[in-house]
Amino acid sequence: MEPIRRRALVKATIEEVGRSGSLDVTVARIARRAGMSSALAHHYFGGKEDIFLASMRHILTVFGAAVRGALATARTPEERVRAIIRASFEAGNFHPHVISAWLNFYVHAECSPEAARLLRVYQRRLHSNLVHALRPLVGDRAGEAAEAIAALIDGVYLRHALRERPARPAEAVQLVEGHLDLLLAGGGR
Amino acid sequence: MEPIRRRALVKATIEEVGRSGSLDVTVARIARRAGMSSALAHHYFGGKEDIFLASMRHILTVFGAAVRGALATARTPEERVRAIIRASFEAGNFHPHVISAWLNFYVHAECSPEAARLLRVYQRRLHSNLVHALRPLVGDRAGEAAEAIAALIDGVYLRHALRERPARPAEAVQLVEGHLDLLLAGGGR
Amino acid sequence: MEPIRRRALVKATIEEVGRSGSLDVTVARIARRAGMSSALAHHYFGGKEDIFLASMRHILTVFGAAVRGALATARTPEERVRAIIRASFEAGNFHPHVISAWLNFYVHAECSPEAARLLRVYQRRLHSNLVHALRPLVGDRAGEAAEAIAALIDGVYLRHALRERPARPAEAVQLVEGHLDLLLAGGGR
Amino acid sequence: MEPIRRRALVKATIEEVGRSGSLDVTVARIARRAGMSSALAHHYFGGKEDIFLASMRHILTVFGAAVRGALATARTPEERVRAIIRASFEAGNFHPHVISAWLNFYVHAECSPEAARLLRVYQRRLHSNLVHALRPLVGDRAGEAAEAIAALIDGVYLRHALRERPARPAEAVQLVEGHLDLLLAGGGR
DNA sequence: AATGAATGAGCCTTCATTCAT
DNA sequence: AATGAATGAAGGCTCATTCAT
Numbered sequence: 001m002e003p004i005r006r007r008a009l010v011k012a013t014i015e016e017v018g019r020s021g022s023l024d025v026t027v028a029r030i031a032r033r034a035g036m037s038s039a040l041a042h043h044y045f046g047g048k049e050d051i052f053l054a055s056m057r058h059i060l061t062v063f064g065a066a067v068r069g070a071l072a073t074a075r076t077p078e079e080r081v082r083a084i085i086r087a088s089f090e091a092g093n094f095h096p097h098v099i100s101a102w103l104n105f106y107v108h109a110e111c112s113p114e115a116a117r118l119l120r121v122y123q124r125r126l127h128s129n130l131v132h133a134l135r136p137l138v139g140d141r142a143g144e145a146a147e148a149i150a151a152l153i154d155g156v157y158l159r160h161a162l163r164e165r166p167a168r169p170a171e172a173v174q175l176v177e178g179h180l181d182l183l184l185a186g187g188g189r
Numbered sequence: 190m191e192p193i194r195r196r197a198l199v200k201a202t203i204e205e206v207g208r209s210g211s212l213d214v215t216v217a218r219i220a221r222r223a224g225m226s227s228a229l230a231h232h233y234f235g236g237k238e239d240i241f242l243a244s245m246r247h248i249l250t251v252f253g254a255a256v257r258g259a260l261a262t263a264r265t266p267e268e269r270v271r272a273i274i275r276a277s278f279e280a281g282n283f284h285p286h287v288i289s290a291w292l293n294f295y296v297h298a299e300c301s302p303e304a305a306r307l308l309r310v311y312q313r314r315l316h317s318n319l320v321h322a323l324r325p326l327v328g329d330r331a332g333e334a335a336e337a338i339a340a341l342i343d344g345v346y347l348r349h350a351l352r353e354r355p356a357r358p359a360e361a362v363q364l365v366e367g368h369l370d371l372l373l374a375g376g377g378r
Numbered sequence: 379m380e381p382i383r384r385r386a387l388v389k390a391t392i393e394e395v396g397r398s399g400s401l402d403v404t405v406a407r408i409a410r411r412a413g414m415s416s417a418l419a420h421h422y423f424g425g426k427e428d429i430f431l432a433s434m435r436h437i438l439t440v441f442g443a444a445v446r447g448a449l450a451t452a453r454t455p456e457e458r459v460r461a462i463i464r465a466s467f468e469a470g471n472f473h474p475h476v477i478s479a480w481l482n483f484y485v486h487a488e489c490s491p492e493a494a495r496l497l498r499v500y501q502r503r504l505h506s507n508l509v510h511a512l513r514p515l516v517g518d519r520a521g522e523a524a525e526a527i528a529a530l531i532d533g534v535y536l537r538h539a540l541r542e543r544p545a546r547p548a549e550a551v552q553l554v555e556g557h558l559d560l561l562l563a564g565g566g567r
Numbered sequence: 568m569e570p571i572r573r574r575a576l577v578k579a580t581i582e583e584v585g586r587s588g589s590l591d592v593t594v595a596r597i598a599r600r601a602g603m604s605s606a607l608a609h610h611y612f613g614g615k616e617d618i619f620l621a622s623m624r625h626i627l628t629v630f631g632a633a634v635r636g637a638l639a640t641a642r643t644p645e646e647r648v649r650a651i652i653r654a655s656f657e658a659g660n661f662h663p664h665v666i667s668a669w670l671n672f673y674v675h676a677e678c679s680p681e682a683a684r685l686l687r688v689y690q691r692r693l694h695s696n697l698v699h700a701l702r703p704l705v706g707d708r709a710g711e712a713a714e715a716i717a718a719l720i721d722g723v724y725l726r727h728a729l730r731e732r733p734a735r736p737a738e739a740v741q742l743v744e745g746h747l748d749l750l751l752a753g754g755g756r
Numbered sequence: 757a758a759t760g761a762a763t764g765a766g767c768c769t770t771c772a773t774t775c776a777t
Numbered sequence: 778a779a780t781g782a783a784t785g786a787a788g789g790c791t792c793a794t795t796c797a798t
Contacts, residue, residue: 001757021299024213026792037759042794100299107296109351110210110289119351148341148364155344162298162308175337179368186375190782215767226784231769379761399677402591404788415763420790478677485674487729488588488667497729526719526742533722540676540686553715557746564753568778593771604780609773 005044006054008034013055018097021161023052023104053114056105059098060122066090067129078184080133081149084126085176088153089169094160096167103161106154126150137184145183152176194233195243197223202244207286210350212241212293242303245294248287249311255279256318267373269322270338273315274365277342278358283349285356292350315339326373334372341365383422384432386412391433396475399539401430401482431492434483437476438500444468445507456562458511459527462504463554466531467547472538474545481539504528515562523561530554572611573621575601580622585664588728590619590671620681623672626665627689633657634696645751647700648716651693652743655720656736661727663734670728673721693717704751712750719743 012034016025027048031041045051070083070090087093093102109115130146138145156172201223205214216237220230234240259272259279276282282291298304319335327334345361390412394403405426409419423429448461448468465471471480487493508524516523534550579601583592594615598605612618637650637657654660660669676682697713705712723739 005757021296027794028792038793039759039761039795040757043758048793103296103299106347107210107292107350110292116351123348144364144367148367151344151348151364152337152341153344154347155340155342158295158343158347159312159340161296162305175333175340178333178337179371182368182371182375186371194782216769217767227768228770228784228786229782232783237768383761399674405790406788416789417763417791418761421762426789481674481677484725485588485670485728488670494729501726522742522745526745529722529726529742530715530719531722532725533718533720536673536721536725537690537718539674540683553711553718556711556715557749560746560749560753564749572778594773595771605772606774606780606782607778610779615772 002044005034005036005040008036009041009044009051010055010058013051014059014101015097017055017104018095018100021100021104023108027051049112049114052105052108053112053118055101056108056115056118059093059102059105060118063088063093063122064125066093067126071129077133077136081130081137081180082177084129084133085149085153085180086173088176089156089172091169094167094169094172096160099157099167100161103158123150126153149176149179152179191233194223194225194229197225198230198233198240199244199247202240203248203290204286206244206293207284207289210289210293212297216240238301238303241294241297242301242307244290245297245304245307248282248291248294249307252277252282252311253314255282256315260318266322266325270319270326270369271366273318273322274338274342274369275362277365278345278361280358283356283358283361285349288346288356289350292347312339315342338365338368341368380422383412383414383418386414387419387422387429388433388436391429392437392479393475395433395482396473396478399478399482401486405429427490427492430483430486431490431496433479434486434493434496437471437480437483438496441466441471441500442503444471445504449507455511455514459508459515459558460555462507462511463527463531463558464551466554467534467550469547472545472547472550474538477535477545478539481536501528504531527554527557530557569611572601572603572607575603576608576611576618577622577625580618581626581668582664584622584671585662585667588667588671590675594618616679616681619672619675620679620685622668623675623682623685626660626669626672627685630655630660630689631692633660634693638696644700644703648697648704648747649744651696651700652716652720652747653740655743656723656739658736661734661736661739663727666724666734667728670725690717693720716743716746719746 009030012030013025016030016033017023026038027041028038030051031038034041041051045054066087067084070087071080074080074083092098105115106119109119127146127150130149131142134142134145153176156175160167160172198219201219202214205219205222206212215227216230217227219240220227223230230240234243255276256273259276260269263269263272281287294304295308298308316335316339319338320331323331323334342365345364349356349361387408390408391403394408394411395401404416405419406416408429409416412419419429423432444465445462448465449458452458452461470476483493484497487497505524505528508527509520512520512523531554534553538545538550576597579597580592583597583600584590593605594608595605597618598608601608608618612621633654634651637654638647641647641650659665672682673686676686694713694717697716698709701709701712720743723742727734727739
């Protein structure tokens with residue numbers, strides 16, 4: 001039972017946070033959407049913060065899996081970079097509720113050490129993946145390039161959280177790949 | 190007294206929200222930091238939400254003034270774009286507390302219509318400034334280019350909110366201008 | 379549990395309002411007298427106003443039941459009128475706390491639409507009962523007669539709310555029946 | 568200045584209490600309607616309760632004056648009784664706001680000793696006036712008769728407080744005089 | 757495994773009241 | 778005579794959390 005309940009709660013949390021656009025959702029609401037009592041939610045997780053952390057972990061895990069999956073089929077360095085970008089805006093990750101929940105958790109990291117830790121892990125992995133893929137393409141400037149692409153990805157997420165639904169993954173990808181195109185075209189020398 | 194008190198409250202709000210990295214700060218805390226009772230804070234503003242909106246308005250006003258000031262001395266289109274970028278990361282705007290408060294208000298706009306309205310005004314103005322400056326440089330692609338630069342600016346802000354203090358305006362500017370450099374170098378053709 | 383708690387709260391409300399002679403009683407006081415936390419009171423009712431309305435509804439229900447019960451055993455029109463009068467001052471209704479609570483709710487109806495609605499229902503039912511019983515006795519003048527008796531009942535209640543305890547049902551009945559006696563004696567012609 | 572300000576406040580209080588149908592009106596509102604600051608209201612009266620008491624005193628004074636005036640022109644005992652009844656529903660007293668304020672103060676007496684004292688004075692005077700006028704008409708039964716008429720007057724007031732505006736003095740008088748008519752017609756023997 | 761029952765803690769907000777000017 | 782400025786106190790309400798069943 002436990003894993004089923006936990007999954008249901010995580011899903012409900014993302015939906016509820018995503019819908020309301022705020023972490024000020026009651027445990028009772030989340031539990032109700034997950035089809036159980038709030039007492040049970042507390043039983044399976046320690047408390048509200050733990051539910052949030054589990055949800056954040058889930059979002060980051062899904063994201064990581066998407067990147068890993070995309071990287072597996074990439075053959076060239078350039079393909080690897082594009083794979084990371086595309087994975088970032090894949091349907092599963094780029095759903096309005098998920099975007100909003102992601103942003104809320106992101107901000108929540110400012111006052112939750114554990115959330116900050118999770119986020120740093122994600123950022124470091126993304127950065128390392130990007131650097132690894134970019135090095136053969138731009139050499140020493142891989143670090144800055146990775147930083148710019150990561151910022152661009154986060155910025156696009158941020159701006160989508162406020163936009164009217166639904167999100168347009170294709171546009172998002174194009175915007176970030178536009179930067180990559182410039183980088184590869186002009187940056188060769 | 191009223192303008193003095195209001196200014197003090199806005200300043201205290203930004204500081205308190207910035208420090209804690211969350212909008213879950215009590216009116217009492219804000220008022221205490223501003224050196225008054227919470228009753229007085231409610232007297233001068235209507236309530237908590239109004240204090241937040243006034244603070245957000247203040248941040249956006251300061252930002253707008255910085256951009257306007259920077260634009261005033263720019264002579265060429267390229268200088269105009271760089272002026273906007275630099276103004277975005279000017280010391281006054283790019284203070285850790287301000288960054289954090291800005292981000293929190295940004296997210297708050299997801300569930301506050303008035304905050305959303307304020308944000309849209311800021312976004313539209315930034316976009317229009319960028320497009321106006323970019324058109325002579327990249328022609329039809331000014332719209333996309335503006336979108337990318339704006340996303341980059343927001344992304345850098347977002348990532349700085351999580352970083353350990355203090356912020357590094359110079360690095361931030363360089364990151365965004367790096368994109369502009371690529372754009373202008375590769376966009377000639 | 380719910381019905382038990384609700385009953386306890388209604389009872390405590392009437393007692394507390396009756397004792398203090400005012401609706402300015404805190405939910406906490408009411409809840410404490412009912413043996414629970416104020417949070418639970420808010421849980422079972424929506425808020426203070428709902429607690430008041432439920433209490434008013436209870437008073438009017440008890441009153442209505444008393445009248446219905448008394449009418450059931452009345453054989454003649456005159457007995458019906460006297461039954462209504464006596465039921466109005468029956469021990470259950472004419473308890474000092476109940477009188478005071480009733481009066482407070484009555485006045486509260488001036489600024490609470492739902493309370494006003496409840497009161498109108500009670501008034502209309504009382505009026506209709508009286509008219510129905512009086513018609514065979516005074517014909518066309520049943521309407522005015524009902525109005526006078528109702529006003530007399532309310533006036534006696536009002537004046538008892540201020541009196542030192544305890545109430546004297548017998549005197550109250552006699553006062554109203556005195557009017558009825560005059561009506562029936564002089565109204566023959 | 569003082570008497571002018573006090574009069575203005577009393578008038579504003581009756582209007583404000585009458586309009587809202589509740590004593591839960593802020594001193595600030597009352598003062599604003601009276602065209603002054605709430606601080607000044609506190610200066611002239613000791614506090615909120617004193618403003619209420621002065622307003623109540625004013626209502627009772629006006630009422631008393633109306634009765635005295637009416638009694639002055641009455642020649643026979645019966646005329647005296649009718650004079651009292653008519654004075655009770657005179658335009659000045661029977662204005663919707665005044666009725667509502669009167670009722671609110673009446674109920675307030677349940678938890679304000681001084682208000683209770685004022686009310687008792689009014690009640691005693693009314694009772695004594697009625698008894699004095701009724702004695703020549705109904706002898707020993709003057710006490711009960713006075714009680715009934717007083718209850719009827721209060722009841723009519725009470726019921727008018729809830730009614731839709733405007734009040735109908737004529738109907739009110741007729742209702743109470745109807746009782747008197749019965750009393751004099753049937754009570755002679 | 758699951759929940760209804762229950763509460764302590766805390767926050768926003770209101771308002772009568774005071775005081776310096 | 779008059780008021781703007783200021784606050785302490787208090788109340789309604791919410792909610793995360795606990796616990797007995």
